[in-house]
Amino acid sequence: MEELISNLKVQLVESLNLEDVTPADIDTEAPLFGDGGLGLDSIDALEIIILLEKHYGLHIADPKEGKDIFYSVRTLAEYITANQK
Amino acid sequence: MGSYVIGIGVISAIGNNVEENFESLVSKRTGISALTHFSTSHDVPVGQINLTNDQLKEMLGLPSGKAYSRTALLGMVAVKEALRDAGVDPHSGLRIGLISSTSAGGMDLSENFYVEMKNKEDGGRLRDVVSHDCGDSTEQIASALGIHGFLSTISTACSSSANALMLADRLLNHDQLDVVVAGGIDPLCKFTINGFNSLMILDKELCRPFDSTRAGLNLGEAAGFLVLQREKPKNGKFYCRLAGYANANDAYHQTATSPNGDGPFLAMSGALKRAGLSPEDVDYVNVHGTGTGNNDQSEGMAMRRLFGEKMPRFSSTKVYTGHTLGAAGGIEAVYSALAISRDVIFPTFNFKNRIEELAMDPETEVIPHAGVKVVMSNSFGFGGNVSSLVFSAE
Amino acid sequence: MKCYIRNMSAISPQPTFATDSFLSSAVVPSADEKCLRAIEPDYKVCIKEAGLRRRMSHVIKMGVASALNCVEGANGTLPDAIITATGLGCLADTEKFLQSIIENDERLLNPTSFIQSTFNTIGGQVALLLKCPCYNFTYVHRGFSFESALLDAMMQLEDGDASNVLVGGIDEVTDTEFRVMERMGFWRSGAKMGEGAQFFLLSSQPTSQDVAQITSLRTFLASTSDGTEVQSFLDSCGLTIKDIDCVLLGESGDAKMDATLLSWKKSLPVGKMQATFKHLCGEYQTASSFGVWCAANLLRYQTVPDALRPVGKAEGLRRILVFNSYRNNNCSLFLLEKVD
Structure with missing residues (x-):
């Protein structure tokens, strides 16, 4: 799990062009979207869907499904662990 | 104030001219079907015009050997029809201008060029890339039809051609031109299909505007143009007046419109204000109504704020044509002109399930003798661009 | 029909940005230089909102930085119309998305470059950053793009529909565009390819600090x-x-x-x-x-x-x-x- 979490952080920084943010800056438990976290938006949600499919072979058909899954790096990692074959 | 619409022209998935479009609209006949003009790996229905580029060239009497973007060809068909309908002769000495708009420009040809150039450094035919920019189609149309006045092209995503009509009216007010042909064009191409697919907002079925089960839009291709002049025609022949308009920016997010429809509200109320009309005067709204979750929610909220409990009749004609992007404002302005001049409302015939939060239902049947004197036409786009036009009978 | 230039800003291949000098240290490019790239400022300083900046391509940064600088230099007078002009818009993003369509065979395409490829991206981002819900147009007609924008602005000012209009012309160089145009025969007989972002804050009423009038x-x-x-x-x-x-x-x-x-x-x-x-x-x-x-x-x-x-x-x-x-x-x- 910890390895997955640190990989995810690197992938997020890369694919979302998070300037001025290093993987270490990302709080595993903090909300990714909205205020108080990384401040990601709906375009980022689409990018994360691509990221999940490219790196983990997981397909999310409806961005709305992603809402709970994308809450934090922790929830993302849990989803990947639970669904990856 | 407000210039007169003296001619209209349109080509879309539901017809190659105004009469064919009208027939489809009042027969509840959609143009949404499978894509056949080119191959794509996405299985989505589209509003395709069933004429190849060669057939379009033949129709227009153009040399078959010369390369024209589909954008230019579709535009020529609609502009030619609009000029003829208006009885305007480009060689009459009038100062005639053309304001076109497009979101894809000549991408239908240049996307092929890029494939070949990617394979080989000097690959690809240059004639496929010279028409890439948006101004190309405008100049091709002007040159083919002998329009020698002011030329310009606007690109504000899905609100482009509504904005072309605004500029047209302003140019006429300032006596920069005697007659303006204004509207917009967009062809189907791989670029936009893949783009909208990457946004996950393409419905695999017929789109369902303002329906609680809506799941996205269908893309379409079209060209729609209107001929405008400042003075009331002496022969009394005109469709309607462009009575008011407003353009605003939602300034909320790059792609999403604000949930309360702040920008759309500004555009709609601004257009009415310019027309000197109040919300109760509106008989019919041709909504942007793409069928995406975000658009219809935001547009509906703005309409609720503007019209309150007195919601006028409204419908989205995108169930016929698909969302034709840069052409949408143009063809829907043509449909608005027809709604007034023939006194009829065109339905969103497949609407079934109300969005409870909005509690507003589009018309599902053709309504003849509907008493249509004032029509509002909405066009919203990426980048927060929102535009509303108001047409009136007098 | 006339208007006053209250302030202006230029990012160009010359040292023209945020300076009080007028081409006194300009460097005339040599005959061999076929492609002139803009001298770019530190965008982290010019565009403070990291959340928006992180997605911006070169041309968007140029345009947005120039626009913001133009408005800031006019004592923060906010425009009531924003009109941009560009011949090819966000060309690098357009090429990037096309490239990915081809390379990935239409699968798993990143939406960001598509979203940013639209011609009105710069105008939209400026509106977003200045929080200006006003009139917002983008003209895209070759060598008439900036001209259309300026004409529109001057008409709006005369009509009284706007008092202050922000007008800008922006285009970028990409390697692909340079090569394609070279194949068409450009850049061989003396012309050089260039890029830049010039913005003007235009007003209907004069002030004591106006640069000039159009x-x-x-x-x-x-x-x-x-x-x-x-x-x-x-x-x-x-x-x-x-x-x-x-x-x-x-x-x-x-x-x-x-x-x-x-x-x-x-x-x-x-x-x-x-x-x-x-x-x-x-x-x-x-x-x-x-x-x-x-x-x-x-x-x-x-x-x-x-x-x-x-x-x-x-x-x-x-x-x-x-x-x-x-x-x-x-x-x-x-x-x-x-x-x-």
Whole structure:
């Protein structure tokens, strides 16, 4: 799990062009979207869907499904662990 | 104030001219079907015009050997029809201008060029890339039809051609031109299909505007143009007046419109204000109504704020044509002109399930003798661009 | 129809951004340089919102930074209309998305480059950053793009629909575009490719700090030109060529591409002061915005820098005529006057 979490952080920084943010800056438990976290938006949600499919072979058909899954790096990692074959 | 619409022209998935479009609209006949003009790996229905580029060239009497973007060809068909309908002769000495708009420009040809150039450094035919920019189609149309006045092209995503009509009216007010042909064009191409697919907002079925089960839009291709002049025609022949308009920016997010429809509200109320009309005067709204979750929610909220409990009749004609992007404002302005001049409302015939939060239902049947004197036409786009036009009978 | 330039900003291949000097340290590119890239400021300083900046491509950053700088320098006067002009828009993002369609065979495409490829991206981002829900247009017509934007702005100001309008011309160089145009025969006969972002905050009412005023403009196609356009333009302004102190020419350096402009230039009275600007910014669809920026500065500083290659003499600089031509197709004329 910890390895997955640190990989995810690197992938997020890369694919979302998070300037001025290093993987270490990302709080595993903090909300990714909205205020108080990384401040990601709906375009980022689409990018994360691509990221999940490219790196983990997981397909999310409806961005709305992603809402709970994308809450934090922790929830993302849990989803990947639970669904990856 | 407000210039007169003296001619209209349109080509879309539901017809190659105004009469064919009208027939489809009042027969509840959609143009949404499978894509056949080119191959794509996405299985989505589209509003395709069933004429190849060669057939379009033949129709227009153009040399078959010369390369024209589909954008230019579709535009020529609609502009030619609009000029003829208006009885305007480009060689009459009038100062005639053309304001076109497009979101894809000549991408239908240049996307092929890029494939070949990617394979080989000097690959690809240059004639496929010279028409890439948006101004190309405008100049091709002007040159083919002998329009020698002011030329310009606007690109504000899905609100482009509504904005072309605004500029047209302003140019006429300032006596920069005697007659303006204004509207917009967009062809189907791989670029936009893949783009909208990457946004996950393409419905695999017929789109369902303002329906609680809506799941996205269908893309379409079209060209729609209107001929405008400042003075009331002496022969009394005109469709309607462009009575008011407003353009605003939602300034909320790059792609999403604000949930309360702040920008759309500004555009709609601004257009009415310019027309000197109040919300109760509106008989019919041709909504942007793409069928995406975000658009219809935001547009509906703005309409609720503007019209309150007195919601006028409204419908989205995108169930016929698909969302034709840069052409949408143009063809829907043509449909608005027809709604007034023939006194009829065109339905969103497949609407079934109300969005409870909005509690507003589009018309599902053709309504003849509907008493249509004032029509509002909405066009919203990426980048927060929102535009509303108001047409009136007098 | 006239307007006042309250402030302006330029990011160009010359040191023109956030400086009080006017081309005094400009470097005239050598004949071998075929492609002029903009000198870019530190965008982290110019565009503070990291959340939006992180997605911005080169052309968006250029445009947004120039626009924000223009507004900030006008004591924060917010525009009530934002009008941008671009020939090819966000070309690098367009190419990037096309590339990914081809490489990934239409699968798993990142939406960001598509979203940012639309021509109105810069105008939209400026509205978002300035929180301006006002009129927002983008003109995309080759060498008439900036001209259309300026005409629209001047009409709005005259109508009283806006009091302050932000107008800008932006285009970028990409390697692919350079190569494609080279294959078409460009950049071989003296013309250089260029890029830049020039923004102007225009007002209907004068203030004590105005740079200059723009009093008229006109566009015409070279293909339909009968050679009388400049004359009739000046007639419509109630002027003759004698009233023009300096003619600023947008010559690309390629005689074929400048044919209409050069043929008019021959008719100029002997000794009439002339200068050129495109050797400094390069050729692109909205390069005329750099020309207007230069003309306004000529009126502000009342001196013609050597970098503009002046020929002839002027008594003083009160009126400047800018004649731009893009690929011997789109021609435009601008009249700028000194503010009193």
